[in-house]
Amino acid sequence: MNLSKVRMVLIATSHAGNIGAAARAMKNMGLERLYLVAPRDFPSEEALVRASGATDVLQQAVVCDSLAEALQGVGVVYGSSARQRTLAWPEVDVRGCAVQVSEVSLQDEVAIVFGRERIGLTNEELQLCHTLLHIPTNPDYSSLNVASAVQVVAYELRMAFLSSESAPVVEPVVADALARAEEMAHFYTHLEQTLVELEFLDPKNPRQLMPRLQRFFHRSQPTQLELGMLRGILSAALKKKKA
Amino acid sequence: MNLSKVRMVLIATSHAGNIGAAARAMKNMGLERLYLVAPRDFPSEEALVRASGATDVLQQAVVCDSLAEALQGVGVVYGSSARQRTLAWPEVDVRGCAVQVSEVSLQDEVAIVFGRERIGLTNEELQLCHTLLHIPTNPDYSSLNVASAVQVVAYELRMAFLSSESAPVVEPVVADALARAEEMAHFYTHLEQTLVELEFLDPKNPRQLMPRLQRFFHRSQPTQLELGMLRGILSAALKKKKA
Numbered sequence: 001m002n003l004s005k006v007r008m009v010l011i012a013t014s015h016a017g018n019i020g021a022a023a024r025a026m027k028n029m030g031l032e033r034l035y036l037v038a039p040r041d042f043p044s045e046e047a048l049v050r051a052s053g054a055t056d057v058l059q060q061a062v063v064c065d066s067l068a069e070a071l072q073g074v075g076v077v078y079g080s081s082a083r084q085r086t087l088a089w090p091e092v093d094v095r096g097c098a099v100q101v102s103e104v105s106l107q108d109e110v111a112i113v114f115g116r117e118r119i120g121l122t123n124e125e126l127q128l129c130h131t132l133l134h135i136p137t138n139p140d141y142s143s144l145n146v147a148s149a150v151q152v153v154a155y156e157l158r159m160a161f162l163s164s165e166s167a168p169v170v171e172p173v174v175a176d177a178l179a180r181a182e183e184m185a186h187f188y189t190h191l192e193q194t195l196v197e198l199e200f201l202d203p204k205n206p207r208q209l210m211p212r213l214q215r216f217f218h219r220s221q222p223t224q225l226e227l228g229m230l231r232g233i234l235s236a237a238l239k240k241k242k243a
Numbered sequence: 244m245n246l247s248k249v250r251m252v253l254i255a256t257s258h259a260g261n262i263g264a265a266a267r268a269m270k271n272m273g274l275e276r277l278y279l280v281a282p283r284d285f286p287s288e289e290a291l292v293r294a295s296g297a298t299d300v301l302q303q304a305v306v307c308d309s310l311a312e313a314l315q316g317v318g319v320v321y322g323s324s325a326r327q328r329t330l331a332w333p334e335v336d337v338r339g340c341a342v343q344v345s346e347v348s349l350q351d352e353v354a355i356v357f358g359r360e361r362i363g364l365t366n367e368e369l370q371l372c373h374t375l376l377h378i379p380t381n382p383d384y385s386s387l388n389v390a391s392a393v394q395v396v397a398y399e400l401r402m403a404f405l406s407s408e409s410a411p412v413v414e415p416v417v418a419d420a421l422a423r424a425e426e427m428a429h430f431y432t433h434l435e436q437t438l439v440e441l442e443f444l445d446p447k448n449p450r451q452l453m454p455r456l457q458r459f460f461h462r463s464q465p466t467q468l469e470l471g472m473l474r475g476i477l478s479a480a481l482k483k484k485k486a
Contacts, residue, residue, distance in 0.1 A: 025391055030381040053384060095402070121310070136401055138273040141296060148394045155395045158379055185346055200479035212472065220463025229456060236443035237480040 001102040001164040006157065007033040009070045009113045011125065015042040018117070019146035020058065027054035028133055029154035034061040035070040035111075042243065050147075066124050067113065071181035071222045074104055075108030076101075076221070079129030081120035091132040096155055098160035099131055108178050112153055114146050127211055128181065130218040158228030176223035187227055188214055244345040244407040249400065250276040251393055252313045252356045254368065259284040261360075262388035263293030263301065269296035272397035275406065277304040278313040278354075310356065310368045318351030319344075322372030323392055324358035334375040337396055341403035355396055357389050419466035430470055431457055437477045 010028055013019050019042055023034055034057050036042055042063065051058050063072040073075060078097055092100065101110050113129060115121040121129070135144060135152055144152075179187070192210055195201035201209055222230065251269055256262050262285055266277055276400055277300050285306065294301050307313040314320060321340055344353050356372060358364040364372070378387060378395055378482065387395075422430070435453055438444035444452055465473065 011428045021388065021391075024388060028380045028387050028391070053386065100292075135367045135398075136405055137271045138401075143270050143296065145264065145267060145295070148264075148271070150417070151394050152398045155378075155398070159380075162379055195476065195479075198476070198479040200476055209472070212469070214467045216463065216465060216472075219307045220459060224461060225457045226455065229452070229459075233438065233441070233443055236438075236441040240480070241442050 001157070001161040002105040002159065003030050003161055004032070005105040005108065006031060006101060006110045007035050007070075007074070008114065008154070009035040009037060009111050009125060010039070010146065010150075011037045011065065011067060011114065011121070012040065012116045013042075013146060014040045014117055016044035016046040017050045018145065018147045019044075019061075020047035020052075020054075022114075022150040023047070023051040023057040023061070024054040025147055025151035025154050027057050029151075030214075031154050031157065032057055032060065035060070036061050036063045037070050038065060038066050039063065065127055068181070070113075071111055071128060073109050074111040074181045075178035076104050076131075077111045077129045077181060078131050078133045079113045079115070079121055079126055080133040080135065080153065081115035081126065083112075089126065089132045089215060090130070092135050093134050093136060094156045095159075096154075097131070097133050097153070100154040101157060102160040102164045109180075114149055115147055118143070121191060123211070127214050128185075130221065154156040176225050179222050179224050179227040183224065183227055184217070187217070187231060190231055190234050194238055198239055244400070244404040245348040246273050246400065246404055247275070248351065249274055249344060249353045249355065250278050250313075250317070251397070252278040252280060252310065252354050253282070253389065253393075254280045254310060254357065254364070255283065255359045255391060257283045257360055259287035260293045261388065261390045261432045262287075262304075263290035263295075265393040266290070266294040266297040266300040267355075268390055268394035268397050269284040270300050272394075272401040274397050274400065275300055275303065277301070279304050279306045280310050280313050281308060282306065291359040308378060310371055313356075314354055314371060316352050317354040319347050319374075320354045320356060321357070321370055321374050321376045322356045322364055323376040323378065324356075324363035324369070325418040326337075328372075332369065332375045333373070334377050335419050336377050337399045338402075340374070340376050340396070340398035344400060345403040345407050357392055359391055361386070397423070419468050422467050426467065426470055427460070427465075427471065430460070430474060433474055433477050437481055440481055 008031060010019065010022060019036065019039060026032065047058055048055060082169060104110055112133065135149055137144060191213065192201065196203055249275060253262065253265060262277055262279065262282060269277060288303060291298060332421065347353055378392055380387060434456065435444065
């Protein structure tokens with residue numbers, strides 16, 4: 001486990017106090033890298049007060065315009081969101097996520113994304129996440145405060161960190177570097193354009209084709225070399241078509 | 244595990260907002276019994292705001308003058324407190340505590356006591372606790388917000404509750420049936436033929452292209468539906484080429 005490779009990404013947080021509380025929760029558990037996507041009120045006095053001694057985490061926070069921007073350089077993306085969705089997406093609970101991150105963070109950047117209070121993640125944002133993160137809650141009252149969600153995840157990451165410190169180092173399963181989020185985004189654009197050209201995807205009636213393909217390729221977590229092969233195939237298909 | 248036998252006891256909480264946040268954290272995890280020992284500012288508007296939908300937990304909160312009064316009828320007492328002490332006391336971490344409570348709560352009342360912000364538990368209060376509860380934190384920044392401490396403990400209690408219920412915590416990642424070996428074999432033949440037709444794969448000099456692609460698709464374990472989409476794309480690429 002390398003906690004310094006883990007970034008916590010908060011999307012469009014509406015209450016500044018929650019940003020401060022999230023910073024404190026992170027620092028308490030040894031996490032320092034906070035990303036804020038379009039925060040409504042930041043920097044703010046309220047965030048500083050609630051951050052208590054974790055002002056350094058707030059001051060170093062990276063403010064971004066979009067989730068895609070916050071995911072630059074990231075290999076694996078988890079999305080925490082309460083909203084129910086129609087399309088099933090791979091899901092893991094917090095403890096399982098922490099065990100995975102323990103290994104992945106030895107070589108890749110990891111992002112854990114927290115959706116808006118109440119509304120959660122948009123479908124577009126969800127599709128940037130490889131795996132949904134499920135925090136078990138009372139089914140009759142499941143709406144967690146965003147700083148509380150950060151606290152629970154940060155706590156499980158610390159528990160996994162402590163157990164990795166006392167365990168022999170495990171070699172990462174994949175030796176090549178995983179494709180980064182922005183490379184995956186380019187690939188999806190390339191894939192979609194190709195499928196339209198091939199008339200396999202009808203832009204007027206896209207159905208769930210792209211989300212399903214994204215879910216599949218997220219799950220397989222291609223390396224940079226593998227992504228290169230896949231893009232080569234797409235280029236070959238288009239070139240042939242145009243020849 | 245019987246969550247209704249567990250009471251959370253907050254001692255002399257100074258910020259009303261933390262009482263509300265603790266109530267919300269409890270209810271999120273299925274806990275409802277809040278005891279407040281000499282709260283500085285309760286009831287309060289700020290507590291109601293931060294409790295969000297957990298106002299019932301606040302309204303049913305039992306306000307006491309002393310810790311001893313809050314522990315009436317309790318069989319087992321855990322004390323969570325950050326303060327260093329000279330006197331060694333039995334100690335357990337949160338996960339270990341949750342496992343113990345899971346069993347004890349089947350017949351006994353359990354209390355988990357949270358000390359004052361900054362000052363923690365007095366020696367007198369500590370001596371009313373059977374076991375100290377240790378929340379692992381960053382040694383350089385260990386002062387947890389009291390509502391965050393309640394959140395972490397409540398989360399571990401819920402995890403223990405779920406495992407005692409033996410309810411599935413993790414959703415199966417993919418609900419559809421995985422492609423079978425013979426279907427994968429057909430897919431690889433189809434893929435190889437297509438790549439040759441597209442002149443992406445040179446049969447005279449195949450290099451390691453097919454083994455690498457197979458390793459990638461094996462790892463991603465496509466479902467039957469996903470394999471259908473992938474084969475559809477291959478057919479579309481060939482059809483276009485021949486058209």
